[in-house]
Amino acid sequence: MPMLKEQLSLFDEAIELTVAEPLEAHDLEEIGTVIALDRGIAMVRGLSAVKNQELVQFPGGVMGMVYNLDPHYVGIILLGGFEHIKAGDCVKRTFMVADIPVSDSFLGRVINPLGNPLDEKGPVDAQRRLPIEREAPPIMHRAPIHDPLQTGIKAIDSVVPIGKGQRELILGDRQTGKTTIAIDTIINQRDKNVICIYCSIGQQISSVTKIIEILKRYNALKHTIIMVAGAEDPPGLAYIAPYAATSLGEFFMESGRDVLIVYDDLTKHARSYRELSLLLERPPGREAYPGDIFYIHSRLLERSTHLKEKYGGGSLTALPIIETQAENLSAYIPTNLISITDGQIYLSPKIFQMGNFPAVNIGTSVSRVGGKTQLPAYRQITGMLKLSYSQFEELEIFSGFSAKLDEDTLKTLEKGKRIRKALNQPKYSPIDVTEQIGIFLAVLNGVLDSVDLDKIEESEQIIGKIVWENEAFRTLLMNRGTLDNDTKNGFLQMVEDRLKKELGF
Structure with a gap:
């Protein structure tokens, strides 16, 4: 009995010494153990104080993001290759959230969602780091959308215009030209002081490589950042990719610049x-999607805006x-x-099969904001354009039932x-x-009513030359002026005379 008391006394002294001389904070490590691993997620036991969305480190430097906080284990989304990770491996806390380096040096580069270069051009000098999950700017920080973002596509700029700070959805069936519209818009931002970010989610590398080559060919890569989470990458990278791309865009936006970001695609x-x-064994809802599927996209797109000065x-x-x-536009x-979003551009497979591009x-397409940003002269004619085209589509259907018109x-049909030919591009x-x-x-x-359909494209090129030669006409349009009858009639007469001369109709 005396021996036991002596041992307990020595034990108490040891505890007092430990309390009196605590370890330094950087000597403390919280370590967990992998208990299960499955296609991009890991279950870890032992990280009792870890926080939601905190980064943890696996063997080999692979990072993971904490996503489930269960009583007995933690569910972690892996953000890298996990072939070498196995049950029993140690996992360390980093006490950081997932972030991305941001810098002007990223322009013209191809990176992954963690900010690592994929183009073999060497490391990128980062000015600072921003978390990939950020609060959307509050309402009081936002300004009205008043500047147009021109896509260069006639069918969009005329009928569904887009403003800087808007969120315009592009949707349609597979292989109807959705990505082509986005790439055209990026190409059109050359020399317009708009930084573009193309975020590729779950696409084949061959498709991304083709897009990079197109941007190089049209000299549009220098103002563009390409972020790639490929089809062969872990699903965790595909999940964080749009948030990381948005944080990169916010870095430029907060410094007073205009940014265009393409998410290809959110499906x-x-x-x-x-x-x-x-x-992660979260309860499934409609079509097996989790209950917060609406929230993950709303908190992403709410970050797009126009800030006050x-x-x-x-x-x-x-x-x-x-x-x-x-x-099926009514799918989940x-x-x-x-x-x-603030409107949608719908690409129809039926129109595509008729050979009309885009x-x-x-x-079905609509812009709930961009009409306010449209040039006044353009707004003068778009109402008539929509009306004339909708009347034509109705008459075209009914004309098939009658031989005599x-x-x-x-005249309306012609x-x-x-x-329709003019809308093609x-x-x-x-x-x-x-x-x-x-x-x-x-x-x-009616200036082109006498021009054959197969010569409409040639006529458009002639009209384009006339516009560029008429500096006063261009200045009036770009300065948000409206077209009076004298200006309009003078321009139309000039077009008619040139077409007669060059096309001989």
């Missing part, structure tokens, strides 16, 4: 999140892309995103065919907004 992003949620004055414009199936993910369905109907060939106004002025006022 794959939603599927990645569904896969991770099911592996005292908060930087920059803007972040978002073009999220979503894929529909069998033209498309309806979620339509309700979040295959924009004017009746009156003269007025035939003008409608020329409007080859890919990767954006057109200046002043040229677009000149083309539609000529079409709507």
